[in-house]
Amino acid sequence: MDTPERCGSWPARMRKAVWVWCRAWSRPNTGEKNWPRKSSWKSRNARAENGGRMRNMIQVILRKASSTMTSQQVARMAVVGLLLACIARSVMAADFFMGREIYEMHCESCHGAEGRSMEPGVPDFSSGDAMFQTDADLYSKIRDGTDTMPAYRGILTxxxxxxxxxYLRSLQK
Structure with a gap:
């Protein structure tokens, strides 16, 4: 298959760029240096050194696409990018608010409101001292528990x- 399928109103260059990117992404590990042998895109850079480096492929696609796009198409892509950024921020915000609700339900009785511990030996998340732990460490302590803290495996997803x-990361001051 040497030509991309038609994709609605996409410009021909964009269809070709997406097709080449998909071909490079799905490159089989055959050991062949010249895969794909028959390429509709002759440039060595466009093939990203025979499909070997995805970063180069994406850079070439962006360079080729931006050189052939009209200012209206560039503006549309910018708007889409901004919308995607807003969606990503709202997803991150949802994580924070859901984390706060879970913290209030399960953790606040020992760790206190706003992360200030109420009991001796319980980490204080507002001071930042306990925040030197990695996310993986915190995850395993919440899931498996510690000597003084119950395990939440099976209780929390x-x-x-x-x-x-x-939410704990937001408490650090």
Whole structure:
């Protein structure tokens, strides 16, 4: 298959760029240096050194696409990029708020409101001292528990634990 399928109103260069990117991404590990042998895109850079480096491929696609796009197409892509950024931020915000609700339900009785511990030996998340732990360490402590803290394996899902960690990171001052 040497030509991409038609994709609605996409410009021909964009269809070709997506097709080449997909071909490079799905490159089989055959050991052949010249895969694909028959390429509709003759440039060595466009093939990203025979499909070997995805970063080079993406850079070439962006360079080729931007040189042939009209200012209206560039503006549309910018708007789409901004919308995607807003969606990503709202997803991150949802994680924070869900983490706060879970923290209030399961953790606040010992760790206190806003992360200030109420009991001796319990980490204080507002001071930042306990925040030197990695997310993986916090995740395993929440999931498996410690000597003084119960395990939440089976009580909280993986996503809920990650939401709590996102909330804990926000408490650091």
């Amino acid at each position: 993986e996503a809920e634990v990650r939401n709590v960690i996102a």
